[in-house]
Amino acid sequence: MVWQYKAVLMVGCTAGLGVAMAERMVENGSFVIAVGRRKERxxxxxxxxxxxxxxxxxxxxxxxxxxxxxxER
Structure with a gap:
Protein backbone atom coordinates (compact mmCIF):
# COMPACT_ATOMS: atom_id res chain seq x y z
CA MET A 1 0.00 0.00 0.00
CA VAL A 2 1.38 3.39 -0.95
CA TRP A 3 0.70 5.99 1.72
CA GLN A 4 1.40 9.62 0.98
CA TYR A 5 1.14 11.09 4.48
CA LYS A 6 4.23 11.52 6.63
CA ALA A 7 2.31 12.03 9.89
CA VAL A 8 -1.17 11.04 10.98
CA LEU A 9 -3.32 11.56 14.08
CA MET A 10 -5.17 8.34 14.89
CA VAL A 11 -7.87 8.00 17.56
CA GLY A 12 -8.96 4.76 19.16
CA CYS A 13 -5.44 3.34 19.06
CA THR A 14 -5.74 1.06 22.06
CA ALA A 15 -7.98 -1.64 20.59
CA GLY A 16 -9.63 -3.06 17.51
CA LEU A 17 -9.65 -1.27 14.21
CA GLY A 18 -7.91 1.83 15.57
CA VAL A 19 -4.79 -0.03 16.67
CA ALA A 20 -4.81 -2.16 13.51
CA MET A 21 -4.89 0.94 11.32
CA ALA A 22 -2.21 2.66 13.41
CA GLU A 23 0.02 -0.41 13.04
CA ARG A 24 -0.48 -0.30 9.27
CA MET A 25 0.37 3.41 9.14
CA VAL A 26 3.63 2.82 11.01
CA GLU A 27 4.49 -0.13 8.74
CA ASN A 28 4.01 2.13 5.74
CA GLY A 29 6.36 4.80 7.04
CA SER A 30 4.07 7.33 8.68
CA PHE A 31 4.73 8.94 12.05
CA VAL A 32 1.64 8.16 14.13
CA ILE A 33 0.22 10.33 16.89
CA ALA A 34 -1.77 7.63 18.70
CA VAL A 35 -4.71 8.71 20.86
CA GLY A 36 -6.67 6.40 23.13
CA ARG A 37 -8.18 5.90 26.55
CA ARG A 38 -5.90 3.17 27.90
CA LYS A 39 -2.50 4.55 28.89
CA GLU A 40 -0.89 1.12 29.32
CA ARG A 41 -1.84 0.09 25.77
CA GLU A 72 -4.46 23.00 22.77
CA ARG A 73 -1.95 20.93 24.83
Whole structure:
Protein backbone atom coordinates (compact mmCIF):
# COMPACT_ATOMS: atom_id res chain seq x y z
CA MET A 1 0.00 0.00 0.00
CA VAL A 2 1.38 3.39 -0.95
CA TRP A 3 0.70 5.99 1.72
CA GLN A 4 1.40 9.62 0.98
CA TYR A 5 1.14 11.09 4.48
CA LYS A 6 4.23 11.52 6.63
CA ALA A 7 2.31 12.03 9.89
CA VAL A 8 -1.17 11.04 10.98
CA LEU A 9 -3.32 11.56 14.08
CA MET A 10 -5.17 8.34 14.89
CA VAL A 11 -7.87 8.00 17.56
CA GLY A 12 -8.96 4.76 19.16
CA CYS A 13 -5.44 3.34 19.06
CA THR A 14 -5.74 1.06 22.06
CA ALA A 15 -7.98 -1.64 20.59
CA GLY A 16 -9.63 -3.06 17.51
CA LEU A 17 -9.65 -1.27 14.21
CA GLY A 18 -7.91 1.83 15.57
CA VAL A 19 -4.79 -0.03 16.67
CA ALA A 20 -4.81 -2.16 13.51
CA MET A 21 -4.89 0.94 11.32
CA ALA A 22 -2.21 2.66 13.41
CA GLU A 23 0.02 -0.41 13.04
CA ARG A 24 -0.48 -0.30 9.27
CA MET A 25 0.37 3.41 9.14
CA VAL A 26 3.63 2.82 11.01
CA GLU A 27 4.49 -0.13 8.74
CA ASN A 28 4.01 2.13 5.74
CA GLY A 29 6.36 4.80 7.04
CA SER A 30 4.07 7.33 8.68
CA PHE A 31 4.73 8.94 12.05
CA VAL A 32 1.64 8.16 14.13
CA ILE A 33 0.22 10.33 16.89
CA ALA A 34 -1.77 7.63 18.70
CA VAL A 35 -4.71 8.71 20.86
CA GLY A 36 -6.67 6.40 23.13
CA ARG A 37 -8.18 5.90 26.55
CA ARG A 38 -5.90 3.17 27.90
CA LYS A 39 -2.50 4.55 28.89
CA GLU A 40 -0.89 1.12 29.32
CA ARG A 41 -1.84 0.09 25.77
CA UNK A 42 -0.56 3.38 24.38
CA UNK A 43 2.72 2.78 26.21
CA UNK A 44 2.95 -0.73 24.72
CA UNK A 45 2.32 0.62 21.22
CA UNK A 46 4.96 3.33 21.65
CA UNK A 47 7.49 0.86 23.08
CA UNK A 48 6.93 -1.51 20.16
CA UNK A 49 7.58 1.14 17.50
CA UNK A 50 9.81 3.68 19.26
CA UNK A 51 9.68 7.46 19.64
CA UNK A 52 10.94 8.05 16.11
CA UNK A 53 7.72 6.47 14.74
CA UNK A 54 5.07 7.08 17.43
CA UNK A 55 3.88 9.72 19.90
CA UNK A 56 0.96 9.06 22.24
CA UNK A 57 -1.72 11.05 23.98
CA UNK A 58 -4.23 9.64 26.44
CA UNK A 59 -7.68 11.04 25.77
CA UNK A 60 -11.25 9.76 25.46
CA UNK A 61 -12.48 11.24 22.18
CA UNK A 62 -16.10 10.86 23.35
CA UNK A 63 -15.42 13.68 25.85
CA UNK A 64 -16.69 16.34 23.46
CA UNK A 65 -16.38 19.13 26.02
CA UNK A 66 -12.69 18.32 26.55
CA UNK A 67 -11.57 18.17 22.91
CA UNK A 68 -10.58 21.82 22.61
CA UNK A 69 -8.45 21.84 25.77
CA UNK A 70 -6.86 18.52 24.77
CA UNK A 71 -6.02 19.85 21.30
CA GLU A 72 -4.46 23.00 22.77
CA ARG A 73 -1.95 20.93 24.83
Missing amino acids: LNEFAAKHGPERVATSQFDITDLDGIQSWA
